[in-house]
Amino acid sequence: xxxxxxxxxxxxxxxxxEAIGPACPPRSRFVLSKMIEHIHDFxxxxxxxxxxxxxxxxxxxxCGQISDAKRNETHRISDIIGLESLxxxxxxxHLSETGEAPTSSTILGPFWSPNAPFRENGSSIIxxxxxxxxxxxxxxxIDLDTKKPIANAVVDIWEASSNGKYDFQDPExxxxxxxxGKFRTxxxxxxxxxxxxxxxxxxxxxxxxxxxxxxxxxxxxxxAHIHLMITHEGYKPVITxxxxxxxxxxxxxxxxxxxxxxxxxxxxxxxxxxxELDLEYNVFLAPKAHKGETSQTTSTQAxx
Amino acid sequence: xxxxxxxxxxxxxxxxxEAIGPACPPRSRFVLSKMIEHIHDFxxxxxxxxxxxxxxxxxxxxCGQISDAKRNETHRISDIIGLESLxxxxxxxHLSETGEAPTSSTILGPFWSPNAPFRENGSSIIxxxxxxxxxxxxxxxIDLDTKKPIANAVVDIWEASSNGKYDFQDPExxxxxxxxGKFRTxxxxxxxxxxxxxxxxxxxxxxxxxxxxxxxxxxxxxxAHIHLMITHEGYKPVITxxxxxxxxxxxxxxxxxxxxxxxxxxxxxxxxxxxELDLEYNVFLAPKAHKGETSQTTSTQAxx
Numbered sequence: 001x002x003x004x005x006x007x008x009x010x011x012x013x014x015x016x017x018e019a020i021g022p023a024c025p026p027r028s029r030f031v032l033s034k035m036i037e038h039i040h041d042f043x044x045x046x047x048x049x050x051x052x053x054x055x056x057x058x059x060x061x062x063c064g065q066i067s068d069a070k071r072n073e074t075h076r077i078s079d080i081i082g083l084e085s086l087x088x089x090x091x092x093x094h095l096s097e098t099g100e101a102p103t104s105s106t107i108l109g110p111f112w113s114p115n116a117p118f119r120e121n122g123s124s125i126i127x128x129x130x131x132x133x134x135x136x137x138x139x140x141x142i143d144l145d146t147k148k149p150i151a152n153a154v155v156d157i158w159e160a161s162s163n164g165k166y167d168f169q170d171p172e173x174x175x176x177x178x179x180x181g182k183f184r185t186x187x188x189x190x191x192x193x194x195x196x197x198x199x200x201x202x203x204x205x206x207x208x209x210x211x212x213x214x215x216x217x218x219x220x221x222x223x224a225h226i227h228l229m230i231t232h233e234g235y236k237p238v239i240t241x242x243x244x245x246x247x248x249x250x251x252x253x254x255x256x257x258x259x260x261x262x263x264x265x266x267x268x269x270x271x272x273x274x275x276e277l278d279l280e281y282n283v284f285l286a287p288k289a290h291k292g293e294t295s296q297t298t299s300t301q302a303x304x
Numbered sequence: 305x306x307x308x309x310x311x312x313x314x315x316x317x318x319x320x321x322e323a324i325g326p327a328c329p330p331r332s333r334f335v336l337s338k339m340i341e342h343i344h345d346f347x348x349x350x351x352x353x354x355x356x357x358x359x360x361x362x363x364x365x366x367c368g369q370i371s372d373a374k375r376n377e378t379h380r381i382s383d384i385i386g387l388e389s390l391x392x393x394x395x396x397x398h399l400s401e402t403g404e405a406p407t408s409s410t411i412l413g414p415f416w417s418p419n420a421p422f423r424e425n426g427s428s429i430i431x432x433x434x435x436x437x438x439x440x441x442x443x444x445x446i447d448l449d450t451k452k453p454i455a456n457a458v459v460d461i462w463e464a465s466s467n468g469k470y471d472f473q474d475p476e477x478x479x480x481x482x483x484x485g486k487f488r489t490x491x492x493x494x495x496x497x498x499x500x501x502x503x504x505x506x507x508x509x510x511x512x513x514x515x516x517x518x519x520x521x522x523x524x525x526x527x528a529h530i531h532l533m534i535t536h537e538g539y540k541p542v543i544t545x546x547x548x549x550x551x552x553x554x555x556x557x558x559x560x561x562x563x564x565x566x567x568x569x570x571x572x573x574x575x576x577x578x579x580e581l582d583l584e585y586n587v588f589l590a591p592k593a594h595k596g597e598t599s600q601t602t603s604t605q606a607x608x
Binding site for chain 2: 009013015020021022024028031036038039040041043044046047049050052053054057058062063066067072073078081082083084085088089091217218252
């Protein structure tokens with residue numbers, strides 16, 4: 001705690017925490033007490049002024065006001081300050097401590113859609129015109145323990161188009177579910193589909209995220225990436241992103257979501273009239289009851 | 305820092321802070337770096353789950369979405385977690401360390417209006433029907449150093465009606481600026497006007513504040529209070545609230561804004577057909593250039 005904390009009422013934070021009533025569930029009490037402690041310590045350490053506090057209040061209100069079913073600005077602010085990436089690290093640490101590491105996860109981001117259609121292996125997720133390079137993406141989903149293929153796993157993929165926009169940000173140029181799709185692995189654990197080599201884009205800077213990034217004097221750019229969510233009822237799900245190795249924004253991703261093992265190599269593809277590039281990407285999933293552990297969700301359920 | 309922090313990447317928070325660019329103003333860099341540190345430490349200490357983080361994101365979005373020109377839910381959430389009261393303590397500590405303490409301040413709350421009309425001393429701020437007790441409130445505004453009266457100080461007062469609602473929450477029953485007014489002190493530093501003995505009320509619980517208070521298992525009630533903002537160009541302003549001594553919610557104020565010296569005694573008033581109660585309340589203001597100090601605002605300007 002900063003030296004200056006001593007100048008203030010030593011009981012105030014304790015009083016606010018002790019006001020929590022007996023019916024507050026234990027996990028909520030713990031999380032909210034720590035939240036109050038950190039917010040109060042922050043205010044005391046920086047000697048937050050009334051003007052600064054009110055600027056923060058207004059900023060938070062603008063995040064909700066610009067958000068809707070297709071835009072989640074508070075999610076985006078979380079990403080800019082590294083919070084989603086940290087929450088992912090915490091969850092992933094729980095997994096990796098139980099044994100060998102499965103495929104690295106990274107942040108979900110605000111562009112996943114629950115409505116992506118199931119498509120057949122070998123088909124394309126490209127439904128609207130674009131300026132990008134078509135790639136065949138293929139690989140296997142593998143059991144981390146047995147190294148055997150996992151049949152019937154779902155590979156959910158979503159990516160921005162060559163203009164850097166997702167379908168629901170760009171209804172004039174893209175049909176719904178352009179560059180989105182779910183694929184099931186076959187008996188050999190294999191999936192394959194046509195997609196675009198991804199394109200780098202800037203976060204939207206017309207709202208609070210732009211205000212904060214300008215104040216931070218930071219770049220709003222993300223490296224090009226493909227989002228993936230790989231699930232199977234017997235395995236812990238993996239949410240991740242993969243990045244072409246030559247992207248210049250790997251080193252200054254505005255949402256701190258790049259990890260070394262998520263950087264991939266798109267290679268030239270020969271003799272395929274449908275694609276000029278080829279990407280092989282294999283995924284390792286940890287069984288849900290990995291080495292005697294029970295499902296993670298029981299111990300980390302949200303009470304908030 | 306909690307033991308569990310060690311399990312996570314020790315460089316992650318440093319990397320996020322060091323991404324701040326050279327053009328970020330020094331005060332903003334300091335405040336935002338501490339904010340990032342505390343948010344990250346909080347997440348690591350409670351091992352925040354993805355579900356809990358997303359519940360928080362949604363909660364913050366709902367605060368902005370329910371807020372408008374007449375409702376500021378993020379301000380209210382700040383009050384419920386004690387933040388506005390703490391920010392007030394920090395500012396007040398700066399004042400009191402420069403000499404004798406002026407009248408205690410407390411939180412502004414979300415119901416102040418910039419549009420309150422100037423009224424004549426001796427007039428009433430009551431313009432709409434009510435079930436309350438009319439009181440004459442009177443007193444002097446006094447220089448903390450010289451103990452001499454301050455002429456031409458502005459006493460800005462606002463209070464809820466006997467149904468616990470402020471004018472702009474209650475357009476069906478109250479005209480604009482009912483129970484609001486600004487008064488100037490005379491040459492003897494005196495003000496006097498008719499108002500209502502205040503009525504306790506519950507914070508609105510139909511939005512995120514209600515969600516949080518129910519989760520906290522805490523009362524949404526505030527003790528009855530009158531808001532005051534006392535200003536004069538030569539003095540540091542005081543924003544405060546006063547509370548009738550018999551109010552049962554003095555001990556569990558939902559926004560942690562009660563201080564012992566703000567509790568007042570409404571007495572019976574005789575021989576005044578306009579009022580059944582009498583309240584004397586004197587205010588002490590500290591000169592702006594108090595004991596060689598310059599105006600506080602120069603050193604605490606908001607950069608955010």
